[in-house]
Amino acid sequence: MRKTSQATAVMDNALSLEASKKVIAGGGSSNMRNFGIITPLVLDRASGSRIWDVEGNDLIDVNMGYGPHLLGYADPDIMGAVAAQLSLGAVTGIPHRLDHQAGELVAAIVPSIDQVRFANSGTEAITSALRLARFVTGRTLVITFDGHYHGWSETVLRKAAITNDGQNTQETLPGAPGMIPEALAHTLQLPWNDPTALERAFAEHGDRVAAVILEPVCANAGVVPPAPGFLAHVAGLTRRNGAVLVFDEVITGFRVDLGGAQRKYGIQPDLTILSKVLGGGFPVAAFGGGRDIMAPLARNEAFHAGVYAGNHAAISAVVATLGKLQADPLLYDRLEDECADFENALRLAFAEAGRHVRIARVGSVMSVALLTEAPGTDAECHALVSRTDFAAHRRLQTLCQDAGVYFHPNPLEPWFLSTAHTRADLAHVVDVISRSLAEPPT
Ligand SMILES: *Cc1c(COP(=O)(O)O)cnc(C)c1O
DSSP states (O other), X not given: OOOOSOOXXXXXXXXXXXXXXXXXTTSSSSGGGGSSOSSOOOEEEEEBTEEEETTSOEEEXXXXXXXXXXXXBTOHHXXXXXXXXXXXXXXXXXXXXXXXXXXXXXXXXXXXXXXEEEESSHHHHHHHHXXXXXXXXXXXXXXXXXXOOOOSOTTTOBOOSBOTTSOBOOSOOBSSTTSOGGXXXXXXXXOTTOHHHHHHHHHHHGGGEEEEXXXXXXXXXXXXXXXXXXXXXXXXXXXXXXXXXXXXXXXXXXXXXXXXXXXXXXXXXXXXXXXXXXXXXXXXXXXXXXXXXXXXXXXXXXOOOOTTTTOHHHHHHHHHHHHHHHTOTTHHHHHHHHXXXXXXXXXXXXXXXXXXXXXXXXXXXXXXXXXXXXXXXXXXXXXXXXXXXXXXXXXXXXXXXXXXXXXXSSTTSXXXXXXXXXXXXXXXXXXXXXXXXXXXXX
16 A cells, blocks of 8 residues: 555554444535545545545645635644634634624625625525525526536525436436425526526516526536626626626635636626635635625624624634735736646646546636547536546546545546645646556556
8 A cells, every 4th residue: 555654554544434434424524525436535634735544645635625725724824823713712603803804804805895794604605695685686586507506505406407427417406305396496597608598588587587696617517617708798687687696706716816706807796605715724604795785684684694604713714814815916826827837737648648638727726527529619517517538537536546646536526726736746746647547447
C-alpha cells in the first residue's frame, strides 16, 4: 500500500468505512459522499491542498470539500479567528458585534446586496429566498434550469433531464423518492442558455412567475457558463414580468471574482444566495438583496429563523475569510494564471493519450469529464451530460486516487482549485492523470 507521509496508520480505509457503515447510513452523511466509490477512502485530516487518509497516505485534493476552500484547508488566519471566537461563545442566539462586520463585508463586496440574513446551508438560504420571492410577488411559480442545483428542498430538487447515471428522462420528476409530487407544480424547469424557451414560458405563465433562479455559471452539471447576453436577457424578461431574479452564487460567490458572477458578468439580481467560500469551510450561508426586497424581513413579516443561523463561530469565519480576500486584490488574477496553465497542461495530457474529454473552466472552478465522443457544442447542460463517459471517468478516478490525486468519481462534480495549490501540486496532478490514462484497461 502506498505510504507517502510519516503519519501513523490508525486503520485500513476499507475496514474503517465498514465500521462507519454500521452506524452511519451509507458511511457518509450526504448521498454525494457515498456515490460511486470503488476504493474506500476515510480521512484523518486535511491541510492546504492535501488530505490524509487513515492509513497515512496523502493525496492532492481537487474536490476540496465541494468548494468552500478557496484559501485551502485549515487556512491559519481563518482557523485563528474561529479558535479565538470559540472560547468567547460559539452561539448565544443574541445579535453579536461580528454580525455587523460580516454583513458590512458582504454588502461592500457583492454588488447587488445591501442587506442579508445568514443561514446554515445553501439549501436553507435558497428555501428562505424563494419563500421571500413568493411573498413579495404574491405568486408561486419558480422557473429553474436543467442541470442547475439549488439544494435538496421540496420545490426545487427535481430529476435532471439526464441523470448522473446517464439515464435520459425528459419527464418532470421529483429529485428523490418521498418528495411531494404536487410541490413540483410550482416549479418549471427550462433548458439552460435557451432564450426562446424562457420567452415562451413567460408568454404562457408570466403573471404566475414569482422568481427565476439560476446558477450564473452552471457548475453542477459540468461547468457551463452563460451564453453571451443570456443573463442580461433573463434579467430583462424577469423584470418586465414583475418576477424576482435570484442568483444562486453558492459556488460562484467570491470564487469566479471577489464580487461573484454578478460582478464578472455585470448583471444585478434581486436576490443572491451565498455559501461555500463565504465561510471558508464553516457551515454558513447568506441570502440578500436591496433594502426594498429585504424589507419584509426587516419588518419581521416574512419568516426566516434558525438556532444556529449566523452563529458566532461561523460568522467569525466569514469575517476572517472575506477580510483576507478583500485585502489581496491580485489574488484572483494569480489564481486565473495558475488555473489557465493547469487547464492547458490537462488538455495536452488528454490529447497525448488520444482521449475525448471536455474541460471547461471559469476561474478556479472547472469541469473535467471523459466523453464517449468528441466534444460538440454544449450550451445546454444535458447535451453535455449525454456524451459523458461515466464508467471510464470512474475508472480514471480510481487509478488517480490510488496514485495520490483525489477528485470526485462523478464526472459532473466540479473541481475546485485554491491558493494553496502550488504549481508543483498541479504539475503532479497532470502527471498522475497522464500515467493513469496510459494504464491498459483491466
Ligand atoms: C452546494 C450548492 C447548494 C447547496 O448548498 P448546501 O450547503 O449543500 O445546502 C446550492 N446551490 C449550489 C449552486 C450549490 O453548488
